[in-house]
Amino acid sequence: MSSALIAPSLARANSNQHYARATGRIFYDERFVQARVIANRLAGQFADKSALTPVNGDLTAPWVGELVSTASQGSLSLRGVTTESFYFCLKTLLQSHSVTATHIERADRDLHAWEITTGVTTKDGMV
Numbered sequence: 595m596s597s598a599l600i601a602p603s604l605a606r607a608n609s610n611q612h613y614a615r616a617t618g619r620i621f622y623d624e625r626f627v628q629a630r631v632i633a634n635r636l637a638g639q640f641a642d643k644s645a646l647t648p649v650n651g652d653l654t655a656p657w658v659g660e661l662v663s664t665a666s667q668g669s670l671s672l673r674g675v676t677t678e679s680f681y682f683c684l685k686t687l688l689q690s691h692s693v694t695a696t697h698i699e700r701a702d703r704d705l706h707a708w709e710i711t712t713g714v715t716t717k718d719g720m721v
Contacts, residue, residue, distance in 0.1 A: 621656070621674035621684075624648040629675040629705050636673055649676060653683045665691040669713035675701055681708045688712055 622633035630648075637643045647656060664670060665688055674681065681698060688694050692712040701707045
């Protein structure tokens with residue numbers, strides 16, 4: 595069930611040239627087997643298994659370790675299969691540093707598949 599829900603997101607990401615330029619990560623909540631399965635599928639789609647980043651429901655380590663400095667320096671393309679609270683906190687923190695475009699879908703009862711792209715604007719300055 596959950597893999598079918600993220601298919602539209604993958605199609606959209608593949609057609610968006612910004613994803614090829616951005617620094618990316620694929621977060622997955624290691625407490626859930628299904629999160630790892632979907633994240634591996636995403637990593638295979640984007641041919642970058644090194645982007646897989648396990649988390650345990652807490653954003654603190656990735657935020658302090660890398661994302662806070664990277665968010666201010668340029669575009670990011672982040673994807674994940676996590677709880678909604680992880681996504682919400684990350685989105686909120688990133689919005690204080692950059693314009694963000696987001697997409698989220700429920701993957702199952704506990705998990706959400708999501709995308710956050712920062713620094714994306716059109717000629718009009720719109721996301």
